[in-house]
Amino acid sequence: MxxxxxxxxxxxxxxxxxxxxxxxxxxxxxxxxxxxxxxxxxSFTNKTIFDPTVEYVGLENYIYALTNDPLFHQSMIQSLIFAFASGVMVLVTSLLLAVLLNSKVKFIGIFRTIYFIPFIIPSFAVGAVYKNLFNPNTGLINQILEWFGVVDPPLWYIAPSSALITMIVISSFGFGVKMLVFLAALQGIDPALYEVAQMEGASKWRSFRFITLPLISPMLFFNIILITIDGLKAFSLAFVMGNGQGWPSNSTLLFPIYMFMTAFNMPFRLGYAAAMAWLFFLMILGLTGVNFLASRFYVEKDVT
Amino acid sequence: MELIKRLAKPVSNIPKKKRKQHHAMTYFLLSFFALIALLPLYYLVITSMKDLNEASTMATMWPQSFALFDNIRFVLNYPDYNVVRMFINTMIVFVLKAVGTGLTCSLAAYGFAMYKFPFKNTIFFILLSAMMIPGELLGIPIFEFMVNTGLKEIAYIPLWIGAWFATDIFMIFLFRQFFQTIPKSLIEAARMDGYSELQIFFKIAIPLNKPVFVTVIILYFIGTYNDLYGPALYITQKSDWLMANSISIFENMYRSGSSSYLVPWNYVSVASLIALMPEVLLFSFMQKQFMETAAGVGIKG
Missing domain, CATH: 1.20.5 (Single alpha-helices involved in coiled-coils or other helix-helix interfaces)
Known part of the structure; x- marks a missing residue:
């Protein structure tokens, strides 16, 4: 019952x-x-969106992408370079700024607001704003470089050789959010620990290395994963910087842009784009796996 | 720990002079990075004041000409730039997305938090791991579907339809975290009083968790406002343009076939300033929630 x-x-x-x-x-x-x-x-077909005849092509798309498509290779390599370099830049600057903002000095609130300013520029406007800043003829950056005696300032996003680097520099202005994540973690650390370290005569660097870093290592891990995936998926900036097509001469062609062009511009090669998307997914999975494995070496387990 | 605290309290054995040096260094670094952070905004404002000739040919630290009002007038009167329309369009998409997500994700999360179901935790784990799948991969069949059914150009359906099917898994996760903290006794008491399950949800669970809804609103405002992928993919008609389309109008104003063309940076800057106004307003009115939300979820790259 x-x-x-x-x-x-x-x-x-x-x-x-x-x-x-x-x-x-x-x-x-x-x-x-x-x-x-x-x-x-x-991904196993040659489907385009308006063509009714679809053929099964087996693994041909995958093989073509991996062995025969220079643009696929170039965009993948550029995406990896971009994700890694901009990831390192963002990580270092955001951690440094968070440590600075965590110091007990006056006017810290004002600085916090100022550091957040680049963040409020909408991402579709970021491209235009920084193109203006970095423009070799009309931009402020080269003007400043000339004051400091740089004779031959770079052409930044205009030249294929420096366009990707320019994009990396610009993306490192995007520290706002990660900085806040780190700041929150830093503020959770008991100040008594630093006082003790100071009494024991530890230098600033040593207390950072042996107190701060271990205590925020879980946050670090979380941020590294976020930044890596963000970098690989970067779309808006590259789309605006490269006029939607990796301009100049494919030097800003990141993988998401190439896939976008393949799938959603004429002639809408959905089949091939699908195969590339799967390869991309497998790469993200692999990298995340590597991140997880690497985290064993730097994430402290007994942080409460 | 107690001992450490007691030990640490009264003493601070760094000489005063040394500590002052420390502060000087901190201020120097703080100011240096503040300058870098302010540079883009500074040049944006300066450029918006220049006239067309100066903005598109010279690099000047300080405007030699003052044409701010002419620039604003030009931008607002430019035929393709219907800013009110673009803003309203963006708000329509935002409201549809935010309401859809707020409603369906909170419902779904409540189910996961409150009721038993076979393999419930496994299902939830599968949902969470699906967050790893890149949008590029999911986007192709959805694009195909939208084109084949002709829904592509109708009322921004591709941009918001997913929000009404609880597809924002992160939000389900966030709501669930909050619902799990509701005391079971409170819910039992409501059941005793004859509340139905849906009544409990709408009259107890939701009012108790207003902060999450604020998070949804902030996140979706920023997300919708900043999104370039959706508009680039689905919006072709000028009358459907969103704010994300507003800047390229001026960037490409003098674009002809050739690769080098004049960019009227003064108009581009005015359009950019107009475009960042709503986020500045939101930011200044809700600074605390805004920063907490941003830090909590790590939005925007």
Whole structure:
């Protein structure tokens, strides 16, 4: 008797779960499971969007991308360089600024607001704002460099040889959010620890190295993963900087831009783009895995 | 720990002079980075004051000409630049996305937090791991679907439809965290009083967790406002343009076939300043929530 009452209650719970969470299960099937399967199927075909004849081509798309497509290689390498270099820049600057902002000096609130300013420039405007700043003819940066006696200032985003570097420099202005994440972590550290270190005669650097870094290492890990994935997926900046096509001469062509051009510009080669998207996904998976493995060496386990 | 605290309290054995040096160094570094952080905004404002000739040919630290009002007038009267329309369009997309996500994700999260279901935790884990899948991969079949069904150009459907199916898994996660903290006794008491489950959700769970909804609003405002991918992919007609389209109008004003062309930086700057106004307003009114939200979830690259 009691048993069946329990069962009835359970079933009611199931029903409530479906009433509330059913929408998520439906959405997940429509917007995640279906696209994954469909993309996988497309990747084995030569489908373009308006052409009704679709042929099964096996692994040809994958093989072509890996062995024969110079733009695929170039965009992948540029994406990796960009993700790594801008990741390091953002990580170092945001950590440094967070440490600075955590010091107990006057007017710190004003500095915090100022450091947040680059963040409020909408990302679709970032390109235009920094292009203006870095423009070799009309920009402020080269003007300043000339004051400091630089004879031959770089052409920045105009020249293929320096365009990617320019993009990396610009993206390192995006420290605002990560800085706040670090700041929150720093403020959670017990100040008594530093006082003790000071009494023991530890230098600023040593207390940073042996107190701060271990204590914020979980945050560090979280941020490294975020930054790596952000860098690989960078779209807006590269889209604006390269006029949507990796200008000048493919030097700012990051992988998401190349995929966008392949899939969504004429002639809409969905099949090939799908194969590239899968290769990209596998690479992200691999890198995240590497990050997780590496984290064993620098994340302290008993941080509370 | 207690001992350490007691030990640490009264003493501070660094000589005063040395500490002052320390502060000088800190201020120097703080100011240096403040200058770098201010540089883009400074040059944006300066450039918006220059006239066309100066802005597009010279690099001047301080404007030699003053044409701010002419520039504003020119930009606002430029035929393609219908800023009110673009802003309203953006707000429509924002509201549709934020309301959809706020409603469906909180519902879904409540289910995950409150009720039993076979393999519930496994399902939730699968949802969470799907957050790793790049949008590029999911976007192709959705684009194909939108083109084939003709929904691509109708009422921004591709931009917001997903929000009504609880597809923002991170939000489900966030809501669930908050719902799990609601005391079970409170819910039992409400059941005793004859509240239905949906009533409990709308009258108890939601009012108790208003801060998450503020997070949704801030996140979605920034997210929608900044999004370039969606508009680049789905918006072709001028009347459908969003704020994200507003700056390239002037950047490409004098663009002809050739690769080098004049960019009217003064107009571009005015348009950029107008475009960052809403975020400045949101930021100054909700600075605390804004920063907390940003730090909490690490938005925008």
């Amino acid at each position: 009691k048993h069946s009452k329990f069962r009835k209650m359970f079933r009611q719970e199931y029903r409530f779960f479906l009433i509330f969470s059913g929408i998520a299960l439906l959405g997940f099937s429509l917007f995640y499971i279906y696209p994954i399967i469909r993309t996988l199927m497309l």
